[in-house]
Amino acid sequence: MSNGLVIAAVDGSEHSLGALEWARRAALRHGAGLLVAHVLSDSAQLYAGRRSSLHDASEPREYADPVRDHVRDLLAAAPERPAEVRYEALEGSVPEALRVIGAETRPLALVMGSRGRGGFAALLLGSNSRAVATTAPCTVVVVPRAERASGAGAGAGGTVVLGLHTAETHDDVLAFAFAEAAARGTAVQVVSAYPVPPSPAVAPLDTPFTVITPEELVGDDGDTAPAERDTLRAQQERLAPFLDRYPEVPVEQAAVPGGAAERLVEASRSAALVVVGRHHPRRSLGALMMGSVANAVLQHAHGPVAVVPATHDEPV
Incomplete structure (x- = not known):
């Protein structure tokens, strides 16, 4: 903005x-x-x-x-x-x-x-x-009301958290998040989810997720699970134009197993703002639908949430 x-x-x-x-x-x-x-x-x-x-x-x-x-x-x-x-x-x-x-x-x-x-x-x-x-x-x-936002990082010190579906989130959503972070002088923390098969070994949702910087992205021989590694690389591809446009904005990347909504809600406790896309433009019926992640974050976030619609039919 x-x-x-x-x-x-x-x-x-x-x-x-x-x-x-x-x-x-x-x-x-x-x-x-x-x-x-x-x-x-x-x-x-x-x-x-x-x-x-x-x-x-x-x-x-x-x-x-x-x-x-x-x-x-x-x-x-x-x-x-x-x-x-x-x-x-x-x-x-x-x-x-x-x-x-x-x-x-x-x-x-x-x-x-x-x-x-x-x-x-x-x-x-x-x-x-x-x-x-x-x-x-x-x-x-x-x-949100004050008591619900108690402890949330609504001040200048919190990061801007971006919920990113690497294949579907419109560039308008990324642009809003980076412009807001630039105005605040803070970082963008990018959270993407990757699917995992049902297993008792999957970490519970309240387990803290790992945040890395782009320079820390592991190589093929790292210990990171292939799905997580692929998600982080897909993030980098989507983020590249915005890293060039906003070189002063630090970026932290996180890939989490399962659904993104719970992680975004948890991140909202310390975030200045959580940014999500309203829906994928090719999947909506006019303007009458909201994606499940955006809906869940709006319902339960502890701090301010920005819901960004796509203003173009296709990603820019």
Whole structure:
């Protein structure tokens, strides 16, 4: 990401205000503007419709919007603000309104909390957050509630963790991860999974996985299992253009047996951000599907997750 616009979707809840703070910092990191988007409540939308239909000049021109006022106060008290900050009240359902503004502005990212005001408190991911992450035409960053993110490396010191399927992850996903790491001055940790046959000897999922740098990749005579070695080499092939484009970004590679989701969730405890692709462009039915890994990471991650859609039909 660089320049452009970061959107923060707010509804006044603590979850959304945490997303606002994440978006403010992201806009500063990338020299971008900040757009605060608030989908008006049903009562506010009904008022606006009534005033418009009746042409009643005696009614106030604007419906009182306490969310807007609260956001303005918070940003006024922030230690630093992006050069451009604007607020926009939206009408319609939350997923559709945010999908539309994402399509119109093509932001660097649309940032929202994992849950809003409604729904069940026990849910880790609200229905609106899931719907926006599934259908928005732009990258969506979902920020979990504070207690769920306790201990996560959301500060500048954490790495950017990239979930990479070497044959299917679109280059847009890699580009987002490297640009974010470059802006943060941190490393990209690449996690890929390789299939293993069922065996009682397979390590349990909570076993720490090995992280290497590209220079440490073993040769044919190493002790690494062939499937792991092949996965690490496939990673290198996919990463090569981005290593050339971002020579200042350190890269750590990890290949894990079995599924990637559990490992990415575990890595989210110390990561600044976990980046996953929404789905493979040739396997999706329009924009209505999300891959199993992206879905699982969104549901259970301990820190912010960026879900990146493919913006081209084929890898670039």
